[in-house]
Amino acid sequence: MSRQAGFLFNIVKYRALFLMLVVPAAVLIFNNYIPMFGLVVAFKNYNYIGGILGSPWEGIDNFKFLFQTEDAWVATRNTVLYNPLFIVLNTVCAILLAIALNELRSRKLAKVFQSSLLFPYFLSFVAVSYLAYAFLGGYGFINKSILEPLGLPAVSWYTKPGYWTVILPLVNLWKNVGYGMVVYLAAIVGIDQEYYEAAVIDGASKWKQIWKITIPLIVPVIIVLVILQIGRIFNADFGLFYQVPLNTGVLTPTTSVIDTFVYRSLLISGNVGMSAAASFYQSVVGFVLVLLTNFIVRRTSPENALF
Amino acid sequence: MNAHIESHTSAAGKARKRKANPSVTSNGLSRTANALLVALFALLSLACIYPVLLVIAVSFTDEQSIVTYGYQIIPKQFSLFAYRYLFEDAAQIYRSYGVSIAVTLIGTVGSLLLTSLLAFPLSRRDMPYRNVLAFGVFFTMLFSGGLVPWYLIYNDAGLNNTLWALIIPHLVAPFNVIIMRTFFTNTIPVSLIESAKIDGAGEFKIFARIVMPLSLPVMATIGLFQTLAYWNDWFTSSVFISDNKLVSLQYLMYKTIYNIQYLNSGMVDANVAGSASAAIPVETVRMAMAIVGIGPIVFVYPFLQKYFVRGLTVGAVKG
Numbered sequence: 001m002s003r004q005a006g007f008l009f010n011i012v013k014y015r016a017l018f019l020m021l022v023v024p025a026a027v028l029i030f031n032n033y034i035p036m037f038g039l040v041v042a043f044k045n046y047n048y049i050g051g052i053l054g055s056p057w058e059g060i061d062n063f064k065f066l067f068q069t070e071d072a073w074v075a076t077r078n079t080v081l082y083n084p085l086f087i088v089l090n091t092v093c094a095i096l097l098a099i100a101l102n103e104l105r106s107r108k109l110a111k112v113f114q115s116s117l118l119f120p121y122f123l124s125f126v127a128v129s130y131l132a133y134a135f136l137g138g139y140g141f142i143n144k145s146i147l148e149p150l151g152l153p154a155v156s157w158y159t160k161p162g163y164w165t166v167i168l169p170l171v172n173l174w175k176n177v178g179y180g181m182v183v184y185l186a187a188i189v190g191i192d193q194e195y196y197e198a199a200v201i202d203g204a205s206k207w208k209q210i211w212k213i214t215i216p217l218i219v220p221v222i223i224v225l226v227i228l229q230i231g232r233i234f235n236a237d238f239g240l241f242y243q244v245p246l247n248t249g250v251l252t253p254t255t256s257v258i259d260t261f262v263y264r265s266l267l268i269s270g271n272v273g274m275s276a277a278a279s280f281y282q283s284v285v286g287f288v289l290v291l292l293t294n295f296i297v298r299r300t301s302p303e304n305a306l307f
Numbered sequence: 308m309n310a311h312i313e314s315h316t317s318a319a320g321k322a323r324k325r326k327a328n329p330s331v332t333s334n335g336l337s338r339t340a341n342a343l344l345v346a347l348f349a350l351l352s353l354a355c356i357y358p359v360l361l362v363i364a365v366s367f368t369d370e371q372s373i374v375t376y377g378y379q380i381i382p383k384q385f386s387l388f389a390y391r392y393l394f395e396d397a398a399q400i401y402r403s404y405g406v407s408i409a410v411t412l413i414g415t416v417g418s419l420l421l422t423s424l425l426a427f428p429l430s431r432r433d434m435p436y437r438n439v440l441a442f443g444v445f446f447t448m449l450f451s452g453g454l455v456p457w458y459l460i461y462n463d464a465g466l467n468n469t470l471w472a473l474i475i476p477h478l479v480a481p482f483n484v485i486i487m488r489t490f491f492t493n494t495i496p497v498s499l500i501e502s503a504k505i506d507g508a509g510e511f512k513i514f515a516r517i518v519m520p521l522s523l524p525v526m527a528t529i530g531l532f533q534t535l536a537y538w539n540d541w542f543t544s545s546v547f548i549s550d551n552k553l554v555s556l557q558y559l560m561y562k563t564i565y566n567i568q569y570l571n572s573g574m575v576d577a578n579v580a581g582s583a584s585a586a587i588p589v590e591t592v593r594m595a596m597a598i599v600g601i602g603p604i605v606f607v608y609p610f611l612q613k614y615f616v617r618g619l620t621v622g623a624v625k626g
Contacts, residue, residue, distance in 0.1 A: 010435035016510035017428040021440070024425035027479045030460075032447040038456025051463055052456070101348070105341050109348075115612050116352030122604050122612075124539035126560045130597035131358035133564070134365060134378050139590055141361060144377020174355065179619070186620035200334045209334075231449070238542060246564065262454050267546065272455065279453035287450045307445070 042280035046272040062277035072278060074253060075261035078241075082257065083233040086172050087226060093173060094180025095222070099210055101181065102188050114185070118178035125175075125239025132171060132244050161254040164245060168255065171244055172237070180225070187221040188214060223304045227297055231290035234282055235259060258282045359605065366390070366595040370588035378590075389591035393599065399551065399559065400599060406470070407538060407556040414474045414537040415530055422483050422529060423522070427514055429484070430491035431500075441488070444481045458546060472547040473555065477536045483529050490525040491518065528618030531611060538604070560600040564593060 011018055038052050045058040066072050097117070104110045120128070135141045136157040143154040157163055195213045204212070236257035245255045252260075258278060265275035298305035336344070357380075365378050369386035376383055393400070428434050429441050451457075466472040495518055503513050519526075541557035548554060554562065 014428075014433075014435055017431065017434055020424045020510070020514065021428050024421040024479045024484075025440075025443075027421060027475065028425075028444065028447060028481075030464075031457075031475055031479070032451065032481075034460050035452030035456040036450065037452075038460055039452050041456055041459065046459075052459055097351075100344050103336050103341075104344055104348070105335060106345075109345060113348040113352050114616070115609070116355050117348075118612060118616070119355050119608060122535065122539075122608055122615075123601065124541060124557050126541045126557050126564070127539075127597065127601045127604075129564060130560070130593070130601075131362060134358060134362050134594065137378070137590070139373055139377045141378045141380075145379060148377070178355070182616055182619050196334055206336070206340075243541075243561070259454070266455055266458060272459070276455040279455040283451060283453045290449050 036283075039276075039280050039283060041272070042276040044273075044276075046276065058273070062273040063281070066274050066277040066281070069274075071252075071256065071261060075256045075258045075278075078254065079234060079236050079257040079259075082168065082241075083229075083236065085169055087229045087233075089169055089173055090176055090180055091222065091226060093177050095184050095215075095218070097177065097181045098184035098188055099214060101185055103206075114178075114182065118182060120175045121179045123175070125237075125243045128171065128175060128239070129243045129246060132167075133246070136167070158246060158248050159250050161251050164251055164254045168240060168244070172240055175240075183225065184218060184221065187218040191217050220304055223297065223301065224306075227293050227304070227306060230293045232286070233289055234286035238263065359601065362594045362597050362601075366591055366598045368591055370591045373590045386591070389588055389595035392588055392592050393595050399554070402552065403554050403556045403559040406473075406553055410470060410473045410555060411534055411537040413470075414477060415533045417474065418478045418480070418483070418533045419526055419530055421479050422487055423519070423526070424514075425479060426484050426487035426491055427518055430488045430495070432497065444484050447481045454546075461547060467547050468550040468553060469547075470553065473537075473540070473543050473553075476543050477533065477540065480533075480536075483532065487522075487525055487529060490522065495521055527614055531615055531618060535615075556600055560596060563596045 041052050041055070042062055043057060043059060044052070044055040045061075046052070046055045050056070101110050101113060104113075123131075133140065137143075138154070138156070140157075142157075147154055155163070157167070191214065195217075196209055199209050199213060236259045238259045241255050241257045242260045242263065245251045248255075259282075262275045262278045262282065265271045265278065294306050335341075361378060361380055364380050364382055365373060366389050367385055367387065368379070368382040369384040369388065372383040425444070429437055429444070431437065434440075461467070461472055466475070499517060500513055503517055508516070539557060541555070541561045544553075544555050544558035545561060548558060
């Protein structure tokens with residue numbers, strides 16, 4: 001039987017299974033694969049009449065314009081500075097909280113605390129932007145209920161970019177640490193109790209147990225979660241950087257990231273060429289980072305590599 | 308990828324066992340250490356809940372007392388004015404609730420159906436080209452065209468200002484496909500499918516009568532993830548929707564925070580605002596809008612979080 005005949009034979013024999021995946025596959029092709037090819041628009045002088053295919057080629061002019069703007073560099077700098085900070089901060093806090101939560105004597109209290117800490121994860125960033133505003137606005141809680149009673153002058157948070165290098169990591173931690181904590185907690189309670197029983201017999205202190213048993217045993221989970229985040233280092237959480245600062249122009253030196261830059265160039269300035277170039281740059285560099293991270297992990301601990 | 312999912316799934320299994328018989332008492336925390344940790348967690352829990360309580364309080368406060376005393380957790384002067392103002396013309400709010408509910412329902416049911424229809428063939432060991440197809444799904448997690456081509460293609464397809472533009476983007480999430488495929492592979496015995504085939508059942512019948520009933524846990528988990536994804540999505544709306552009839556609840560909240568700000572433009576700061584803003588209850592209406600928007604989540608959270616945690620610990624560990 002020739003290869004083509006084999007292919008046809010397979011399709012016919014398993015036609016029901018292939019039929020099942022036709023619609024979901026079509027959705028993936030439309031939503032994910034066609035846009036990948038649509039990236040060529042970065043090398044075109046896009047017009048709405050010609051569309052992606054019909055617009056004339058333009059070489060790398062879009063990229064020249066892109067990298068001439070200071071904004072693109074600021075956005076890149078912010079993206080690659082915030083994301084590693086978020087990864088370290090969130091991972092360390094989530095692990096510490098998971099270990100602590102697991103040690104609490106009262107299971108009931110632990111459940112209550114877990115529910116409370118996970119709650120912010122359920123909110124959208126639009127909701128979070130309102131909550132942040134309640135604290136940071138002109139009449140907000142911080143100005144009126146904390147600074148004023150202390151005799152300190154009110155701070156205009158939404159006009160001072162410097163503060164946002166602290167506000168954004170805190171808001172991000174607040175929203176996401178509960179999720180990380182739950183995941184690490186699952187890994188910790190999965191550790192075989194015999195390790196700890198043996199350690200207690202040997203007289204190991206709590207600290208020793210945490211450092212020598214708990215942490216080493218959850219390292220595989222940490223690695224998987226961190227690799228996935230490193231792979232996304234070039235993608236910022238759009239809602240956090242756009243919505244929480246309420247899309248305020250003066251804050252962009254510390255709140256602009258590649259995602260917000262692309263969004264603003266495309267939907268506010270209507271500059272398809274430049275935003276396409278930025279989108280292309282983000283996709284390709286992001287992809288290279290995923291491959292690179294996976295390569296390094298594969299070199300150092302192959303069992304933890306993603307592929 | 309698979310190896311990770313399986314190993315962590317079994318870890319979660321052990322976790323359940325361990326909770327059943329509590330650990331040796333001799334290794335417990337000292338009373339002081341325990342009390343300190345409880346205090347710490349109580350503070351952190353408060354930090355997570357307090358902002359919502361603050362917003363609720365402000366939404367029930369008189370605007371003038373906000374201008375004078377700022378946002379306070381206990382209203383100095385109770386008032387329903389913000390809600391009355393908001394519901395004076397509530398057509399848009401009801402409309403937006405309708406849009407959000409419709410998109411969330413159709414989207415969640417649709418994505419459960421399509422995700423399982425993709426995951427089932429991929430979970431079958433006898434499925435030809437399954438590795439190539441599975442890689443095709445996985446690859447979309449590694450590489451993406453980004454916002455611009457995605458936007459242009461939706462535009463070209465005429466999806467602007469349609470509910471489809473809000474539904475299709477989350478319909479088939481590769482991550483969910485992988486979780487579901489792993490679940491099918493691990494829990495549905497090959498022999499069961501084989502014997503159904505011998506009895507003359509077709510693939511669709513096997514899918515509907517055998518696979519679905521056995522897969523309720525994973526359906527609940529992914530259904531919950533999807534409900535949250537659809538309900539909380541404002542980004543897709545901000546990209547594709549300009550028609551007021553199709554403004555979802557989250558997008559309405561998004562627009563309101565800017566619109567009220569626009570009414571108040573240049574006076575965002577307490578120092579500048581003075582008495583001018585007293586006419587429109589800007590601050591309290593804004594917070595009332597937040598409560599109208601957040602309300603459903605706050606209400607269902609206590610019931611759903613348990614299932615969410617269960618889903619996270621079984622499926623999502625390897626991200």
